Every structure is written in structure tokens, then in C-alpha cells.
Amino acid sequence: MSDPHNPTDVTREQAEEAVRTLLRWAGEDPAREGLLDTPKRVVKAYRDWFSGYESDPGDYLRRTFKEVAGYDEMVVLRDIEFESHCEHHMAPIIGRAHVGYMPTSRVVGISKLARVVEGFARRFQVQEKLTAEIAQCIQDSLQPAGVAVVIDASHECMTTRGVHKRGVSMITSQMLGTFRDDARTRAEFLQFIGIHGGVR
Numbered sequence: 001m002s003d004p005h006n007p008t009d010v011t012r013e014q015a016e017e018a019v020r021t022l023l024r025w026a027g028e029d030p031a032r033e034g035l036l037d038t039p040k041r042v043v044k045a046y047r048d049w050f051s052g053y054e055s056d057p058g059d060y061l062r063r064t065f066k067e068v069a070g071y072d073e074m075v076v077l078r079d080i081e082f083e084s085h086c087e088h089h090m091a092p093i094i095g096r097a098h099v100g101y102m103p104t105s106r107v108v109g110i111s112k113l114a115r116v117v118e119g120f121a122r123r124f125q126v127q128e129k130l131t132a133e134i135a136q137c138i139q140d141s142l143q144p145a146g147v148a149v150v151i152d153a154s155h156e157c158m159t160t161r162g163v164h165k166r167g168v169s170m171i172t173s174q175m176l177g178t179f180r181d182d183a184r185t186r187a188e189f190l191q192f193i194g195i196h197g198g199v200r
């Protein structure tokens with residue numbers, strides 16, 4: 001029977017077996033009582049963490065509003081919290097995204113910008129790609145005069161393993177159109193999101 005939430009060729013049973021294999025690799029006994037339901041829970045958690053593959057984030061931006069009489073300045077949504085996973089270690093990336101765009105004739109329901117962030121975050125990512133994908137999706141869908149995306153995130157592959165550096169955050173930005181070409185527009189956006197001359 002086909003499962004609308006599983007567009008892949010991997011069955012749930014195969015995914016659960018892979019979790020049991022990893023448990024054994026870590027030194028555990030998957031048959032231990034406390035771990036019996038763990039593969040089922042992990043597979044369910046994966047459907048949540050990686051639900052971004054089930055949708056095209058651009059679809060969230062199809063519904064726009066034309067009646068914005070007189071408004072011709074930037075729209076900024078700041079501090080959009082997100083969780084993602086790095087594609088190198090499958091470890092969490094936890095952070096905030098700030099998104100701005102300069103509407104031309106149409107605006108979008110503001111929650112939809114956060115949905116676009118979620119749609120790309122709930123995939124395996126590198127932060128640079130996540131930043132660029134969000135910006136390009138908004139640019140392609142709304143065709144505004146410009147888009148700005150800044151992401152500030154911490155990578156658990158750096159904090160809980162490997163180099164073990166806590167408190168480090170990575171900041172990336174992707175500026176398109178007027179945010180890229182006009183220093184004053186970019187500065188206003190950075191001021192709106194609370195980054196002044198690099199100090200938050």
C-alpha cells in the first residue's frame with residue numbers, strides 16, 4: 001500500500017532496521033526493553049525533522065495580496081527560529097533566520113516567509129545552501145525588487161562532537177536585488193534585524 005508520507009523506495013521496516021543496526025554499532029542491544037520501540041520513534045521523528053522533502057516551499061508563496069496601497073518599503077520578518085540538520089553529520093543546526101523583501105506590487109501573508117524557512121530547514125542542509133535556497137525561492141516566487149536572508153545558527157556537529165566549541169554561531173547572508181546593490185537598503189535591513197556594524 002502506498003504511503004503519501006513516504007514518497008521514497010525505502011519501507012518503514014527497512015528504516016527501522018537501519019536504526020537497530022546503528023544501535024548495535026553504538027554498542028547497544030536493540031532487543032533491550034527500553035529500546036524496543038526506539039526504531040519506531042526514530043523513524044517517526046525523521047518524518048518530522050525531514051518533512052521538507054514532502055513539499056515545494058515555493059507553493060507557500062503562491063497566494064499573494066495586491067491591495068497594499070501606498071506601501072513601497074521593505075518587509076522584514078526577524079528571529080524566525082528553526083531546527084535543521086547538517087548534511088555532513090546529520091547533527092542538529094539550531095538557529096534563527098531573518099528574512100526581508102522589497103515588494104513591488106504584491107505582498108505575501110507574513111507567516112508564509114516562516115513556512116519557506118521551515119520547508120528548507122527540514123532537510124539535510126549546509127547553512128550556506130539553506131540561506132541561498134530561502135532567498136532564491138522568495139525571489140523566484142514573488143519577483144520582488146530584492147530579498148535579504150541572514151541566518152545565525154549553531155551547529156551541534158561543532159558543539160557536541162569534533163572540535164567541541166560551544167557558544168560559536170555561524171552567520172550567513174544572501175542578498176539579492178536592491179539589498180545587494182544598494183548599501184543603504186542593506187544597512188537598513190541589518191539595522192532592523194539588530195545587526196549594527198557587525199555587533200548585535
Ligand SMILES: Nc1nc2c(ncn2[C@@H]2O[C@H](COP(=O)(O)OP(=O)(O)OP(=O)(O)O)[C@@H](O)[C@H]2O)c(=O)[nH]1
Nearest residue numbers: 086087088089125126127128155157158161162163
Ligand atoms: N560551511 C559549512 N560547514 C559545515 C556546515 N555544517 C557542518 N559543517 C562543517 O563541515 C565540515 C566537515 O568536515 P570533515 O573534515 O569532512 O568532517 P569531520 O572530520 O567530521 O570534521 P570535524 O568536524 O572537524 O571533526 C566540518 O568542518 C563541519 O564543521 C555548514 O552548514 N556549512
Ligand SMILES: [Zn+2]
Nearest residue numbers: 086088089157
Ligand atoms: Zn556537521
